[in-house]
Amino acid sequence: xxxxxxxxxxxxxxxxxxxxxxxxxxxxLPNAAALLRCRRGRQAMSAWGTTDARGYFMIQTAEQAVxxxxxxxxxxxxxxxxxxxxxxxxLPRRIKGSPLRFREYVTRPDGLQAIYTAGNFxxxxxxxxxxxxx
Numbered sequence: 001x002x003x004x005x006x007x008x009x010x011x012x013x014x015x016x017x018x019x020x021x022x023x024x025x026x027x028x029l030p031n032a033a034a035l036l037r038c039r040r041g042r043q044a045m046s047a048w049g050t051t052d053a054r055g056y057f058m059i060q061t062a063e064q065a066v067x068x069x070x071x072x073x074x075x076x077x078x079x080x081x082x083x084x085x086x087x088x089x090x091l092p093r094r095i096k097g098s099p100l101r102f103r104e105y106v107t108r109p110d111g112l113q114a115i116y117t118a119g120n121f122x123x124x125x126x127x128x129x130x131x132x133x134x
Contacts, residue, residue, distance in 0.1 A: 002111060004068075006036050006059045006100060008118035010051050010077055012086035015124075015131035019054060028055025029123065031081045036061070036118075037097070038073035060113070070100040075118035082123075085131050091122040 010032040017027035032051040036059045038044065045068065049059035059075070074097030080087045092098050100116035107113075125131050 002105070003063065003108070003113045004036070004038075004047075004059075004061045004073070005106075005113050005115045006034075006049075006075055006118050007103075007115065008034060008057055008075060008098070008121065009055045010034070010057070010080075010121045011055055011123070012080070012082065012131075013090055013122050013124040014128040015086055017131075026122065028053070029081060029086065030055060032057070032077055032121075033079075033081075034059060034118070034121075035076045035078065036073060037076065038068040040068055040072045043067050070102060070114075070116060073100050073116075074098060075100070077121040077123075080123040086123045086125050088124050088126055089121075090124045091120065 010029040011026035012029050013026050020027040030051050030053045034049045034057045036047045047059050047061045049057040051057045076097045098118040103115045
C-alpha cells in the first residue's frame with residue numbers, strides 16, 4: 001500500500017518571461033493548476049497541484065492508491081494561468097493528458113510513496129509577437 005507523488009513542469013514556448021531558458025526557448029509558468037486523475041471501473045481519484053515560481057509541480061495523493069495502476073492515471077493541465085499571452089496547449093493536448101512514468105519509491109513518515117513523472121506541459125501564444133512583458 002502506498003500513496004502517489006507526481007512531478008512535472010509547465011512551460012510557455014516563445015515568450016521570454018522571468019526564468020526564460022534560451023536553450024529550450026521556454027519560460028516557466030508559475031501558478032498553473034495540474035490535475036492527477038485516476039480511473040478504474042467505478043473507482044476514481046483526483047488530486048490537484050500548482051506550479052511554483054520555476055514552473056514545477058508536485059502532486060501528492062492523500063489516500064492509498066492501491067486500486068489503481070499507473071496506466072489508470074494521467075495528469076492534465078487544463079489551462080494556462082496566462083490565457084491571453086500563452087494560452088494555447090502545445091504539448092500534450094488538453095484532453096489527452098500525460099501518462100505517468102515511474103521514477104522511484106521513497107519512504108515518507110506515513111509510509112511508502114511511488115514517485116512518477118508526468119513530463120513537460122507546454123503552452124504557446126497564438127501570436128509570439130503578443131507575449132506581453134513580465
